[in-house]
Amino acid sequence: MPEVVQNVSKEGVKYIILGCGRTGYNVAEELAKETEDLIIVDKDEKRVEDLRDQKYNALVRDFSNPGFMDGLPVPEVAFILANDREANLAALKTIKSRYPATYVIARAIDAVSVDLLQQEGADVVLYPQEVVARTAIYHIRKLHSSRLALRLYDLLASWEGTLCIVTHLNPDPDSISSAMALSLIARHASHNKLNCRIVYEGDIGHQENRAFINLLDIKMERLTPQMLEECGYIALVDSSGPGVNNNLPKSTRVNIIIDHHKNNTQPPSAVADFIDIRPGVGATASIMTQYLMELDIPVSKTVATALLYGIRADTRDFKRNVTPQDLNYAAFLLPLTDADLLDKITSPSVSLETIEIIGNAIRNRKINSGYLFSNVGYIRNRDALPQAADMLIHLEGVNTALVYGITDQNIIISARNKDIRLHLGNVMAEAFGSIGEAGGHATMAAAMIPLSYFSMAKDKEGLLTLIIDPILKRFSEIVGLDGEGEE
Numbered sequence: 001m002p003e004v005v006q007n008v009s010k011e012g013v014k015y016i017i018l019g020c021g022r023t024g025y026n027v028a029e030e031l032a033k034e035t036e037d038l039i040i041v042d043k044d045e046k047r048v049e050d051l052r053d054q055k056y057n058a059l060v061r062d063f064s065n066p067g068f069m070d071g072l073p074v075p076e077v078a079f080i081l082a083n084d085r086e087a088n089l090a091a092l093k094t095i096k097s098r099y100p101a102t103y104v105i106a107r108a109i110d111a112v113s114v115d116l117l118q119q120e121g122a123d124v125v126l127y128p129q130e131v132v133a134r135t136a137i138y139h140i141r142k143l144h145s146s147r148l149a150l151r152l153y154d155l156l157a158s159w160e161g162t163l164c165i166v167t168h169l170n171p172d173p174d175s176i177s178s179a180m181a182l183s184l185i186a187r188h189a190s191h192n193k194l195n196c197r198i199v200y201e202g203d204i205g206h207q208e209n210r211a212f213i214n215l216l217d218i219k220m221e222r223l224t225p226q227m228l229e230e231c232g233y234i235a236l237v238d239s240s241g242p243g244v245n246n247n248l249p250k251s252t253r254v255n256i257i258i259d260h261h262k263n264n265t266q267p268p269s270a271v272a273d274f275i276d277i278r279p280g281v282g283a284t285a286s287i288m289t290q291y292l293m294e295l296d297i298p299v300s301k302t303v304a305t306a307l308l309y310g311i312r313a314d315t316r317d318f319k320r321n322v323t324p325q326d327l328n329y330a331a332f333l334l335p336l337t338d339a340d341l342l343d344k345i346t347s348p349s350v351s352l353e354t355i356e357i358i359g360n361a362i363r364n365r366k367i368n369s370g371y372l373f374s375n376v377g378y379i380r381n382r383d384a385l386p387q388a389a390d391m392l393i394h395l396e397g398v399n400t401a402l403v404y405g406i407t408d409q410n411i412i413i414s415a416r417n418k419d420i421r422l423h424l425g426n427v428m429a430e431a432f433g434s435i436g437e438a439g440g441h442a443t444m445a446a447a448m449i450p451l452s453y454f455s456m457a458k459d460k461e462g463l464l465t466l467i468i469d470p471i472l473k474r475f476s477e478i479v480g481l482d483g484e485g486e487e
Helices: 022-032 045-053 086-098 113-117 130-155 173-189 206-216 224-232 284-293 301-314 322-336 341-343 350-365 384-394 424-432 460-479
Strands: 013-016 037-041 058-059 074-080 101-105 124-126 161-166 192-198 233-237 256-259 276-279 364-366 371-380 400-406 410-417 435-440 446-449
Touching: 013 022, 013 224, 022 086, 037 045, 037 371, 045 276, 045 371, 074 086, 074 206, 086 101, 086 113, 086 322, 113 124, 130 284, 130 371, 161 224, 173 192, 173 206, 173 256, 173 284, 173 301, 173 424, 206 322, 206 341, 224 322, 284 301, 284 322, 301 322, 301 341, 350 364, 350 384, 371 384, 371 460, 384 400, 400 460, 410 424, 410 460, 424 435, 424 446
Parallel strands: 013 037, 013 074, 037 058, 074 101, 101 124, 161 192, 161 233, 233 256, 256 276, 371 400
Antiparallel strands: 364 371, 400 410, 410 446, 435 446
């Protein structure tokens, strides 16, 4: 077959495709939509003849031969797409040795080829089997989430009466915004036959959380035993079961559980009508956003602003435990939000107690081999503890920070970590899970240890000093601290 090279300049060509099987042909079809500045090379004469019949500029050459580029223009981009490992490697070596500036996209036919092609200088390595697998997993997950959203919607549509949406203890923006979204879905599904009440326990002490609730005019009620009796249905958001970061009796029959935390201390309740727990997602607000998208429910500016802030807060502005899905959901919400309100929420005044607790944490710090421990004493505003931990983790020489204090009922520990060898949530669960509630993520975690018989003690700070050492000893043993080298 005579060799024909048409429609290219003598100096260069935009694209060259080496190997035109199924993958190469699909790439050629897409490139041909934008340009004719394209050459296809294949060793199969019949295939090249068919390509020429379709007006492609194609020629027969064996590109495992080092001289296959002789007489051809210099390509800007080379696609090496044959189903032949050795031929693809040979073509890559030839092109990179002759034209180092050419951008090469090479196909790997197996896992070994991926490393070999990368070592030889391929700019991009395509492994179709992996791409197909990832695409399949993506579609399965999307199908699963779509079915979950529809199942939740159908469940809510079948209910009438009162739905109490319980946020976790001392609720944060992720928990509150998730409750708002669930309330929106419930009202939409039931055609307002469900009376939705967002309820909480504990305190809302963090200044940003208070600003969040006040500026968005979020209606929340403090949960009481009487109210619990009035609830026809109970939903937990940002909490994996009754008694887990909430004061509900563990025997409480709940109907819905939606959370993004792995329960490190006990298995999630199996009696709920609907359970969706996804530890791989950065925020429960992300799960709720996905429901709204799947169900095509109109999202008000208030709910959108709350959800976006919930995702931002739980991922610390997309810098902690964030996933591509969190970013996708944030992108969906962003055009629907009130930017001025978001700015006001994130710039609130700081209470004097918060400043004092942070000051105590700084003054009372002790550092041992990169681990920082700080006792802040008696606290009313437990939300100041994570703020102190967030600040102390940035001290030079500190890899893990534990800040702890005592309330009327519990010892509270807030922890932060930047040591990639340590999964902080697992360590906290192992250290404190048997005597209280504990767990979290690799970089942030918390524990709450009930005072039990000591709750009536008057001198809380003295009590904390007395009992904290044996409590922290278990943590120190797990991470391998020997008690020496304190600063």
